[in-house]
Amino acid sequence: MAENDELNIFTDDLLNQLHDKAKNKVDYWDIRAGVSNGNTIEFSDEKSKEITSYLLTGCSIRTFIDGGWGFNVLKKLSKKHLLDEFVKTIKMAKFSSSLCKFKYPIKERNALTQNFKVNSKRNLEDVDLSEKIEMVKEHESIASNYSKLIKNTRTIYLDSQVDLLFLDTFGSKVKQELEILRLFSSVYAQNKGIIQNGTNSVGGVGGFEVMNTEKALSLSKKSSEQAINLLNAKSPIGGSFSVILDSKLTGVFIHEALGHACEADLVLNKESILTEKIGEKIAIEDVSVVDDPRFGQGEKFNLPYELFGSYFIDEEGTPAQKTIIIKNGILQSFIHSLETASRMNVAPNGHGRANSNSSKPQVRMGFTYLEPKDWDLEEMIADTKNGILCEDFQYGYTDPTTGNFQFKCRISTNIENGEKKENLRDVSFGGMTLDVLNKISAIGNENTFNYSDGICGKGGQGIRVCDGGPYIRIDNLTVGGLN
Amino acid sequence: MENDVDIYQLATHGFNNLNKFESTLKCAELFFGVSEYLNIEIEENSIKNIEKGSDEGVSIRAIGRNGSLGFSFTNRLNNQSIDLMVENSIKMMRSGTKDSEFIDIPQPIDSYPKVKDLYDENVQSLTIDDSIDYVTELIRICDEDEMAISQSANFAASTSKNIILNTNGVKVEGEETICSVSSHIIVKDKLKDRTSNGFEYQSERFLKNINPTLVINTALNKAKQNLNRIKIKSMRSPIILTPRGVISLILKPIASAINAEAFQYKRTFLVDKRNEKIGSDLITIEDNGLINGAVGSANFDAEGVPCQNTKIIDNGVFLNQGLLHNSYTAGKEGVESTGNASRQSYSSTPSIGISNFILSPGKIGKNELIEDIKEGILLDYTGDRPNLSTGDFSGLILHGNIIENGEIGPALNETMIGINLLELFKKIEHVSSEYKTYGSYQAPYLQVNDIQIIGSHN
Numbered sequence: 026m027a028e029n030d031e032l033n034i035f036t037d038d039l040l041n042q043l044h045d046k047a048k049n050k051v052d053y054w055d056i057r058a059g060v061s062n063g064n065t066i067e068f069s070d071e072k073s074k075e076i077t078s079y080l081l082t083g084c085s086i087r088t089f090i091d092g093g094w095g096f097n098v099l100k101k102l103s104k105k106h107l108l109d110e111f112v113k114t115i116k117m118a119k120f121s122s123s124l125c126k127f128k129y130p131i132k133e134r135n136a137l138t139q140n141f142k143v144n145s146k147r148n149l150e151d152v153d154l155s156e157k158i159e160m161v162k163e164h165e166s167i168a169s170n171y172s173k174l175i176k177n178t179r180t181i182y183l184d185s186q187v188d189l190l191f192l193d194t195f196g197s198k199v200k201q202e203l204e205i206l207r208l209f210s211s212v213y214a215q216n217k218g219i220i221q222n223g224t225n226s227v228g229g230v231g232g233f234e235v236m237n238t239e240k241a242l243s244l245s246k247k248s249s250e251q252a253i254n255l256l257n258a259k260s261p262i263g264g265s266f267s268v269i270l271d272s273k274l275t276g277v278f279i280h281e282a283l284g285h286a287c288e289a290d291l292v293l294n295k296e297s298i299l300t301e302k303i304g305e306k307i308a309i310e311d312v313s314v315v316d317d318p319r320f321g322q323g324e325k326f327n328l329p330y331e332l333f334g335s336y337f338i339d340e341e342g343t344p345a346q347k348t349i350i351i352k353n354g355i356l357q358s359f360i361h362s363l364e365t366a367s368r369m370n371v372a373p374n375g376h377g378r379a380n381s382n383s384s385k386p387q388v389r390m391g392f393t394y395l396e397p398k399d400w401d402l403e404e405m406i407a408d409t410k411n412g413i414l415c416e417d418f419q420y421g422y423t424d425p426t427t428g429n430f431q432f433k434c435r436i437s438t439n440i441e442n443g444e445k446k447e448n449l450r451d452v453s454f455g456g457m458t459l460d461v462l463n464k465i466s467a468i469g470n471e472n473t474f475n476y477s478d479g480i481c482g483k484g485g486q487g488i489r490v491c492d493g494g495p496y497i498r499i500d501n502l503t504v505g506g507l508n
Numbered sequence: 509m510e511n512d513v514d515i516y517q518l519a520t521h522g523f524n525n526l527n528k529f530e531s532t533l534k535c536a537e538l539f540f541g542v543s544e545y546l547n548i549e550i551e552e553n554s555i556k557n558i559e560k561g562s563d564e565g566v567s568i569r570a571i572g573r574n575g576s577l578g579f580s581f582t583n584r585l586n587n588q589s590i591d592l593m594v595e596n597s598i599k600m601m602r603s604g605t606k607d608s609e610f611i612d613i614p615q616p617i618d619s620y621p622k623v624k625d626l627y628d629e630n631v632q633s634l635t636i637d638d639s640i641d642y643v644t645e646l647i648r649i650c651d652e653d654e655m656a657i658s659q660s661a662n663f664a665a666s667t668s669k670n671i672i673l674n675t676n677g678v679k680v681e682g683e684e685t686i687c688s689v690s691s692h693i694i695v696k697d698k699l700k701d702r703t704s705n706g707f708e709y710q711s712e713r714f715l716k717n718i719n720p721t722l723v724i725n726t727a728l729n730k731a732k733q734n735l736n737r738i739k740i741k742s743m744r745s746p747i748i749l750t751p752r753g754v755i756s757l758i759l760k761p762i763a764s765a766i767n768a769e770a771f772q773y774k775r776t777f778l779v780d781k782r783n784e785k786i787g788s789d790l791i792t793i794e795d796n797g798l799i800n801g802a803v804g805s806a807n808f809d810a811e812g813v814p815c816q817n818t819k820i821i822d823n824g825v826f827l828n829q830g831l832l833h834n835s836y837t838a839g840k841e842g843v844e845s846t847g848n849a850s851r852q853s854y855s856s857t858p859s860i861g862i863s864n865f866i867l868s869p870g871k872i873g874k875n876e877l878i879e880d881i882k883e884g885i886l887l888d889y890t891g892d893r894p895n896l897s898t899g900d901f902s903g904l905i906l907h908g909n910i911i912e913n914g915e916i917g918p919a920l921n922e923t924m925i926g927i928n929l930l931e932l933f934k935k936i937e938h939v940s941s942e943y944k945t946y947g948s949y950q951a952p953y954l955q956v957n958d959i960q961i962i963g964s965h966n
Binding site for chain 2: 068069071072073074075076077078079080081082083085092093094095096097098099100101117118120121124125126127154155158176177213215219220221222260261263264265290293294295296383385420422424426427429430431433450451453455456457503505
């Protein structure tokens with residue numbers, strides 16, 4: 026990339042100067058710098074709404090002295106500015122340290138020196154803008170022509186090429202070249218005064234091949250199908266039901282209701298229901314949960330690219346790794362940043378993530394999922410007397426302090442005496458995490474396992490994540506309704 | 509604010525360059541944004557992180573003679589990058605399709621509103637040392653409270669400057685400041701081993717209006733009020749919505765539903781309802797961008813159109829002119845823009861956003877409302893949002909309490925409410941005289957009768 030010359034300021038000479046300035050003054054520091062460029066293409070009703078091209082440079086400095094942090098986002102990248110601001114950021118950590126109550130050292134680790142480039146089959150720079158636009162137009166055309174009841178379509182394509190540099194106290198120097206793509210499709214259908222919406226997205230780390238898989242190619246058709254099916258769906262009746270969750274909703278449950286409570290910053294802040302629960306049985310024995318954001322998992326799902334939530338290192342230079350959160354119902358470990366791992370005296374496990382160079386790392390998930398077991402989906406449905414099969418989700422949230430969670434599904438189906446009946450819309454269900462982890466009455470097999478990707482928000486930052494699992498059934502779940 | 513870049517020189521350079529494309533270019537706009545912020549963060553009731561940052565950048569919106577929009581942005585403010593952005597915006601514009609609904613970007617006008625108190629010099633000169641005073645009070649109160657066990661909180665202050673120039677001759681420059689304080693507090697009843705939390709925040713234009721003591725005490729009260737939780741049976745009952753409840757259940761959905769873009773695409777439940785009575789006589793809502801010192805106020809919007817006061821709902825009637833427009837949606841409908849173009853920063857094209865969105869207060873005291881309820885629900889917060897196309901709402905009451913014989917009782921566990929918003933609007937019986945402002949929203953307490961509550965107690 027021609028535009029990344031700005032990163033060339035980080036010469037050995039500059040690095041030596043930084044190490045000199047930090048020596049004996051600061052316990053830990055890191056610098057993240059990056060150059061990114063990309064396109065956004067938005068169409069609605071087969072017309073272009075906006076076609077965007079951007080070029081951004083970002084750099085931030087983080088310093089740490091005995092429990093206190095300083096963080097400084099720079100508006101430009103030059104040697105002099107960087108050195109001046111580096112000194113200011115050390116002062117910020119010093120001030121922060123003088124006021125903080127919790128004193129601790131950052132765990133030392135080996136310097137990591139590596140150049141990493143994601144394996145793209147078709148690099149974005151080799152793909153002409155017109156090809157991207159044609160792809161978006163095709164999706165718009167599929168959606169618009171799906172049915173006469175489709176009244177409004179929207180397709181958004183986003184891509185970015187990112188060159189990143191990570192430096193730290195220990196002498197780490199990691200260069201990364203990534204390409205990240207996402208496609209979003211939203212379709213509105215209308216009939217007899219009823220408006221319904223279908224929304225889907227697909228994302229991946231890799232080249233333009235991300236857009237050429239069956240998963241991506243069928244995206245707008247899937248949104249159209251959803252919107253049309255929902256036109257005839259009924260509002261649910263509230264009450265207590267056996268609820269079967271599809272892999273997407275299982276993933277959301279594992280991410281929202283359990284995963285957030287495993288974030289060690291919330292644990293330290295006494296905001297998590299799982300504080301002091303390591304080693305305890307918190308779920309039925311069949312429940313095993315992991316977070317594995319490592320690259321190399323696309324193949325499992327027959328995808329020629331890396332999963333959207335995957336990464337090489339987190340934003341603190343810790344390599345992505347597999348973490349077992351729950352094994353056979355017993356809580357094994359939390360997910361950590363450098364800070365929480367240092368405070369809780371465990372090894373950092375690669376979850377200090379930030380959404381850009383201008384945001385500071387927080388404890389965040391990567392690819393969190395529930396391990397499959399042995400139920401067939403058909404078997405699970407046939408075994409359910411009075412229940413609801415819930416598929417796809419609109420949104421969900423959890424109060425990690427109490428474990429009270431709530432999810433809204435997109436499309437659901439009534440189950441009566443083991444048989445699927447009419448479609449329902451806007452089914453929402455809620456419960457208490459620790460209660461529900463013990464009310465799971467069936468966990469699907471490998472064939473029912475899948476994952477989905479999206480953007481997770483916390484502390485004002487949206488981060489790319491994946492979650493997943495098999496279909497599961499939960500008994501006696503509270504379902505909300507209008508009637 | 510240190511400013512070593514001559515923005516007007518860059519703008520001239522950009523427009524000279526854009527002029528070369530006159531044959532295909534209908535109009536263009538340069539939007540410059542410069543900002544700085546400071547943030548002091550508390551975790552585990554201790555100062556943990558001191559953060560500062562700055563950003564500056566420019567975007568170019570180029571619109572072709574066929575109405576096609578090309579957009580480019582960068583944070584590299586120099587002539588060379590401007591050249592690249594001009595080139596890119598033209599390339600993007602030429603790749604787009606015809607849009608016959610595009611009319612024009614804004615025209616210059618003679619005089620803009622003169623809203624007062626949008627900029628506080630004290631924010632600009634604020635040092636890290638001075639900022640600490642705003643959080644020490646938060647830490648002290650949490651430390652001294654017997655039930656409080658932890659707190660996440662922050663104090664933030666920022667300044668920003670926007671400069672908008674377009675080929676029609678619009679040339680505006682505005683500066684504003686925002687400061688805010690938030691407290692998320694965890695309390696524990698050690699005897700009963702119960703934990704709960706409460707959240708409160710305040711944002712203001714002026715530092716002197718920031719009141720950390722009030723913020724943390726409100727968060728603390730909410731946390732305590734939320735501590736003793738019970739499950740209830742399903743029932744139909746009156747509910748009292750707190751200002752925060754009104755914002756999430758009524759104001760935010762209405763603000764989204766009267767966004768002219770969503771409206772024109774017929775995506776909202778208020779489509780076909782203009783000039784109709786959609787709710788109780790007691791609801792009057794306006795979007796007023798001209799209130800001195802208010803967080804949502806400005807002299808001009810993100811395209812340089814003057815801000816104004818737009819009446820949305822008058823005594824329950826959804827007014828014909830009650831939509832919020834930017835220049836694009838206004839052009840499409842053949843009306844004037846309401847000055848509601850909104851941008852997160854230079855990196856986005858103008859969408860539509862509220863200024864100060866206000867539900868007018870009523871006459872009755874909120875305590876009187878609560879005192880008159882035999883059996884009901886106080887609803888402060890639900891993380892849910894309604895289905896905007898249907899207006900259907902069903903959600904979990906995250907922070908809410910039972911009201912019994914005129915008194916606020918235990919908090920609710922696993923309790924949900926379900927209703928269509930239009931039905932909710934009609935069932936509003938009382939509006940309180942007390943109101944609260946959260947950022948760009950202002951709301952009173954409301955009493956709504958005969959609402960379906962779904963409990964999980966068998």
